[in-house]
Amino acid sequence: MSVTFDNVTYRYGSAGGVSDVTLTVAPGELVAVIGASGSGKTTLLRLAAGFLDSQSGRVAIGGRDMAGVAPKERNLGVVFQSYALFPLMSAAENVAYPLRLRGIARAERMARAREMLGRVGLAEQAERLPGRLSGGQQQRVALARALVFRPAALLLDEPLSALDAAVRAELRDLIRRMQRESGAATLHVTHDQEEALSIADRVAVMQNGRLLQVADPHTLYDRPANRAVAAFVGHANLFPATIAAPGLIRTALGELRAETSGHQPGTRAVALIRPERVVPGAAEINRIAGEKAADRFLGSLRRIDLRVGPDTLLRIETASRAEFAEAHIPPESILLLPDEDTTP
Amino acid sequence: MAIALYLTYLLIPIALLLVGSFGARWTNTLLPEGFTTEWYVQVATDPSFRRAFTTSLTVAAGVAVTVLVTATPLAWALATGGGTLSRFALRLVALLPIAVPELVLAFGFVVVFSSDALPFLGSTWLLVMGVSVVTLPYMVQTLVADIRHLGLAALEQAAESLGASSWRRFVDIVLPSLRHSLLAGLMTVTALTIGEFQLANLVSGFLSRPFPVVLLQAFYGAAGFACAATVILLVLAVLASTGAALAARGTSRA
Numbered sequence: 001m002s003v004t005f006d007n008v009t010y011r012y013g014s015a016g017g018v019s020d021v022t023l024t025v026a027p028g029e030l031v032a033v034i035g036a037s038g039s040g041k042t043t044l045l046r047l048a049a050g051f052l053d054s055q056s057g058r059v060a061i062g063g064r065d066m067a068g069v070a071p072k073e074r075n076l077g078v079v080f081q082s083y084a085l086f087p088l089m090s091a092a093e094n095v096a097y098p099l100r101l102r103g104i105a106r107a108e109r110m111a112r113a114r115e116m117l118g119r120v121g122l123a124e125q126a127e128r129l130p131g132r133l134s135g136g137q138q139q140r141v142a143l144a145r146a147l148v149f150r151p152a153a154l155l156l157d158e159p160l161s162a163l164d165a166a167v168r169a170e171l172r173d174l175i176r177r178m179q180r181e182s183g184a185a186t187l188h189v190t191h192d193q194e195e196a197l198s199i200a201d202r203v204a205v206m207q208n209g210r211l212l213q214v215a216d217p218h219t220l221y222d223r224p225a226n227r228a229v230a231a232f233v234g235h236a237n238l239f240p241a242t243i244a245a246p247g248l249i250r251t252a253l254g255e256l257r258a259e260t261s262g263h264q265p266g267t268r269a270v271a272l273i274r275p276e277r278v279v280p281g282a283a284e285i286n287r288i289a290g291e292k293a294a295d296r297f298l299g300s301l302r303r304i305d306l307r308v309g310p311d312t313l314l315r316i317e318t319a320s321r322a323e324f325a326e327a328h329i330p331p332e333s334i335l336l337l338p339d340e341d342t343t344p
Numbered sequence: 345m346a347i348a349l350y351l352t353y354l355l356i357p358i359a360l361l362l363v364g365s366f367g368a369r370w371t372n373t374l375l376p377e378g379f380t381t382e383w384y385v386q387v388a389t390d391p392s393f394r395r396a397f398t399t400s401l402t403v404a405a406g407v408a409v410t411v412l413v414t415a416t417p418l419a420w421a422l423a424t425g426g427g428t429l430s431r432f433a434l435r436l437v438a439l440l441p442i443a444v445p446e447l448v449l450a451f452g453f454v455v456v457f458s459s460d461a462l463p464f465l466g467s468t469w470l471l472v473m474g475v476s477v478v479t480l481p482y483m484v485q486t487l488v489a490d491i492r493h494l495g496l497a498a499l500e501q502a503a504e505s506l507g508a509s510s511w512r513r514f515v516d517i518v519l520p521s522l523r524h525s526l527l528a529g530l531m532t533v534t535a536l537t538i539g540e541f542q543l544a545n546l547v548s549g550f551l552s553r554p555f556p557v558v559l560l561q562a563f564y565g566a567a568g569f570a571c572a573a574t575v576i577l578l579v580l581a582v583l584a585s586t587g588a589a590l591a592a593r594g595t596s597r598a
Binding site: 072074075076082086101 | 494495498499501502503504505506507508509512516517520521
């Protein structure tokens with residue numbers, strides 16, 4: 001079933017909440033919601049879960065308006081950051097609990113719980129209490145518990161935030177696989193953009209309670225709608241630019257060749273240059289010379305700040321270990337964004 | 345060192361009471377002379393002490409039930425409540441009985457319930473209400489600490505999302521999780537109730553005096569008799585405290 005937000009607003013007293021959010025998660029689709037703390041992403045999930053009621057607008061699940069429908073009647077699988085497993089029930093009893101609430105006989109519900117635990121790789125740990133499981137294992141149990149009753153939709157509230165990097169990567173794949181198998185519309189709230197980009201069908205970026213852009217991961221990264229999205233998703237060099245002539249822009253880096261279609265000469269824009277699209281070494285066009293201000297070795301890549309002018313730094317990411325004092329930017333690596341400053 | 349000193353001051357009076365309760369004669373000497381169990385027999389057969397014993401147990405049971413029924417929802421509201429103002433108000437309600445001297449509460453009761461409109465002074469249930477008010481904060485504090493420590497609000501929300509009604513959540517999740525702290529709190533409340541004197545002395549009627557109030561009278565008589573009666577009170581209180589300690593150990597292990 002789908003999850004639909006239709007012009008939904010919920011404001012907490014002074015600050016925070018969501019404003020006028022319209023978003024649909026289709027059956028089988030995984031939509032990740034990312035944003036800084038306080039951007040409203042968790043509020044959105046709580047509105048879907050029914051822990052909060054929207055002040056205006058409509059939340060619908062499977063087309064049915066959820067106004068006045070209690071969380072227990074929404075038939076949603078929710079996975080919490082804190083796992084929220086019942087400490088006095090074994091892993092299997094935890095997974096069987098929603099089935100017990102639905103009146104399924106003990107033998108059958110325990111069999112289904114064990115089968116589900118097998119699918120998340122915990123067949124051996126079924127009789128353990130949550131306290132005897134690692135964080136990653138507990139979240140697997142929580143995922144099994146959220147899916148065992150075939151919920152109308154799945155809501156994931158920062159499910160991997162409390163886990164180590166290695167476990168996180170592993171669980172990411174598990175979540176994706178289980179979600180695909182279940183076919184449940186899934187809203188996945190996270191502050192980890194890599195997590196969002198890697199498993200979501202579409203990513204929604206939130207800021208100050210509003211949706212800035214909803215798009216598939218490639219579009220979001222390569223063609224962000226505005227400066228705020230570009231700055232939030234991945235690393236970005238952002239320079240104010242003036243269109244000097246068709247195919248030519250003027251920036252703090254000097255005059256650069258770039259794709260300017262859609263922009264009139266004389267108008268202003270913001271040039272986005274992803275650090276990994278800057279190429280070390282000189283070239284004929286868009287050549288940048290400068291002095292290294294910082295050079296950070298991150299293992300798989302180096303992140304370098306090149307000082308181009310007194311107040312101008314160009315961030316470069318490269319796998320190369322060679323030294324260089326010049327770089328160039330291929331014209332197709334410059335994206336012009338509208339000149340509206342949407343950042344507060 | 346400090347704890348040894350503390351225990352000495354705590355244990356010496358108790359040891360003297362024990363010795364005194366089995367001593368045949370105790371006048372103008374450091375320790376009593378002779379051995380007898382007569383004092384215990386006398387206490388056991390004394391009608392006013394028998395009645396006081398029953399009253400104390402009745403009051404303890406009444407307080408236990410009252411506190412049990414009121415403390416859990418109050419603690420839940422305190423631990424999970426939303427607004428700052430309502431939380432402050434609840435906190436105040438829960439702490440005031442500790443801050444306000446029992447004597448103040450007792451005088452208040454005397455003034456209010458000796459009037460013709462509310463002539464309830466001296467009834468056992470009034471004593472139960474008074475002691476409940478005084479002991480409730482101890483139970484609430486224990487429960488609030490446990491609700492927070494166990495993250496019960498999140499568990500309850502999880503259960504709700506899985507389809508559990510509020511009653512099922514209470515029975516399946518909240519109650520089992522709080523069983524140790526409920527027991528520990530209950531034992532503390534019982535121990536406090538059994539030893540409660542200030543309020544009972546002013547509020548209880550002549551025929552519904554609990555054990556400590558009657559005990560005071562005993563000290564005007566034979567020392568051995570008073571000692572034996574005190575030891576009985578002590579045993580009751582220690583039983584309740586030991587239960588509380590055991591239950592509390594269960595809490596920290598869970």
